[in-house]
Amino acid sequence: MSNTIRIAVVGSGYVGLVAAVCFAEMGHNVICVDNDQQKVDALRSGDCLIHEAHLPELLERYRNSRVRFTNDLGEATRGADAVFIAVGTPQGDSGVADLSYVEAVASEIARSLNSYTVIVEKSTVPVYTNEWIRRVMERNGVAKHLFDVVSNPEFLREGTAVRDFLHPDRIVVGTDSERAAAVLSKIYEPLTSGGYYEQPGAIDGFCTSSEPPPLLLTSTKSAEIIKHASNAFLALKISFINAVSNLCEAANADVEQVARGIGMDSRIGPRFLRPGIGYGGSCFPKDVAAFRCVAEELGVDFSLLAEVEKVNKDQKIRFLNKVRSALWTLRGKKLGVLGLSFKGGTDDIRESPAIELVRMLIAEGCSIRAFDPAAMTRAEHVLPAGSSLQYVSDEYAASNDVDALLILTDWSEFGRLDLQRLNRLMRYPIVVDGRNLYEPDVMLKNGITYFSVGRPTRHHMHELAATGTR
Ligand code: UGA
Numbered sequence: 001m002s003n004t005i006r007i008a009v010v011g012s013g014y015v016g017l018v019a020a021v022c023f024a025e026m027g028h029n030v031i032c033v034d035n036d037q038q039k040v041d042a043l044r045s046g047d048c049l050i051h052e053a054h055l056p057e058l059l060e061r062y063r064n065s066r067v068r069f070t071n072d073l074g075e076a077t078r079g080a081d082a083v084f085i086a087v088g089t090p091q092g093d094s095g096v097a098d099l100s101y102v103e104a105v106a107s108e109i110a111r112s113l114n115s116y117t118v119i120v121e122k123s124t125v126p127v128y129t130n131e132w133i134r135r136v137m138e139r140n141g142v143a144k145h146l147f148d149v150v151s152n153p154e155f156l157r158e159g160t161a162v163r164d165f166l167h168p169d170r171i172v173v174g175t176d177s178e179r180a181a182a183v184l185s186k187i188y189e190p191l192t193s194g195g196y197y198e199q200p201g202a203i204d205g206f207c208t209s210s211e212p213p214p215l216l217l218t219s220t221k222s223a224e225i226i227k228h229a230s231n232a233f234l235a236l237k238i239s240f241i242n243a244v245s246n247l248c249e250a251a252n253a254d255v256e257q258v259a260r261g262i263g264m265d266s267r268i269g270p271r272f273l274r275p276g277i278g279y280g281g282s283c284f285p286k287d288v289a290a291f292r293c294v295a296e297e298l299g300v301d302f303s304l305l306a307e308v309e310k311v312n313k314d315q316k317i318r319f320l321n322k323v324r325s326a327l328w329t330l331r332g333k334k335l336g337v338l339g340l341s342f343k344g345g346t347d348d349i350r351e352s353p354a355i356e357l358v359r360m361l362i363a364e365g366c367s368i369r370a371f372d373p374a375a376m377t378r379a380e381h382v383l384p385a386g387s388s389l390q391y392v393s394d395e396y397a398a399s400n401d402v403d404a405l406l407i408l409t410d411w412s413e414f415g416r417l418d419l420q421r422l423n424r425l426m427r428y429p430i431v432v433d434g435r436n437l438y439e440p441d442v443m444l445k446n447g448i449t450y451f452s453v454g455r456p457t458r459h460h461m462h463e464l465a466a467t468g469t470r
Helices: 014-025 037-044 055-062 073-078 100-112 129-139 161-166 178-192 220-251 255-263 284-297 304-327 353-363 376-382 395-399 412-416 419-425 440-445 460-467
Strands: 006-010 029-033 067-070 082-085 117-121 147-151 171-174 215-218 334-338 367-371 389-391 404-407 430-433 449-451
Touching: 006 014, 006 073, 014 029, 014 055, 014 067, 014 161, 029 073, 037 067, 055 161, 073 100, 082 100, 082 178, 100 117, 100 129, 117 129, 117 178, 129 147, 129 220, 147 171, 147 178, 147 220, 171 178, 171 220, 178 215, 215 220, 220 255, 220 284, 220 304, 284 304, 304 353, 304 404, 304 430, 304 449, 334 353, 334 395, 353 367, 367 376, 367 395, 376 389, 395 419, 440 449
Parallel strands: 006 029, 006 082, 029 067, 082 117, 117 147, 171 215, 334 367, 334 404, 367 389, 404 430, 430 449
Antiparallel strands: none
């Protein structure tokens, strides 16, 4: 194998596009394939299609040089040492992952292979998918010595995808072939050797040349399970802290203090213990359901995952009830909404708890003034503006003359609002914060009644009455 590795990435969604430009940043020649010609044209002209830090600059640097875009999978496969499959695996009936895109791509790769190629699953797939890919290759008459199938799951988060890709906690390579392991090790060598981190202009992050990321070699099936189990465990952590936050509300304790206290135990760790309105996005809801289905199919009782899903669903209802109890009744109320994306830093609204809550509030008879720094265009496609919903230009326009302001997404700028200005703009100074972006005392000092998650509510009027001030 020569030093230049030729990589084809199939699919230009979050994982595919980020992987393609990051492989280029690592020095490889990449061809990124998508069957949507409009997407291919947009990418060729430098339009990233998604809101993601560092992506525009990397795309600009490498498009039409080290990264090329095409809709011709056959051509891309024929010239590649490794083909990464990064197409969608949407949720099918009753939670089972729909693998039809993976299968279609595998068949097309099979028809084009003419020399040894490593086929890499990068999409999140259930255990045994690698065996199905292998079978598809064999059914299409590809000789065994011409290919290997590897599972190389991706752990990037939307909003920090480029940094996560180039500064991973670990790189998991699942394969039962030494030859394929050698190809993957070579692809990731710029990261695992630390060389990349010394490169001028390298994207900043926690990995360094003296502390490069480890590459973990496993069996293919273990790697497939590592991906599902990682997402399911993170979702479980979130549901756990959300359940604890409910307990804190009942006991009048502070979940932020509790999360800090348990997170300081290094066996537990502080991350993914932020309570809120439940997890969303294109991964956790789908992957927890798919993992539950995998367990069922294999005859394993993993009902813990059903509980994780139940807590997550209930968390939205609890928030709705919190708004109701803050305002007494909902019908006819005018509400400001900050945040529509499923989390801060992204314009993605898939499975966004914020979107679901806006829908529920409209169904309850509220009218909404909504603002999101990046997701409003996407939101308008699923929630068109109308008499009950207006999209506005900033946080203060959303607060204008409202009965309460709701914070539904953890955009960092929502945590830095001018609270005096907010107070003056709102009809009633009530904030219901689903992301705990403020210290309750700060809100109180600014004359705002503040409801948050898992913390005692601070009522401005009550506390002033109790201290005899006004
Ligand atoms: C998630 C995983 O974090 C990635 O490791 C994985 O690669 C990715 O799925 C995937 O499978 O592709 P992502 O969906 O981008 O990444 O977003 P997260 O940052 O994990 O957040 C997911 C949801 O959980 C969001 O709605 C977020 O607001 C919520 N969350 C997260 C909490 O409610 N509390 C937390 O403490 C953390």
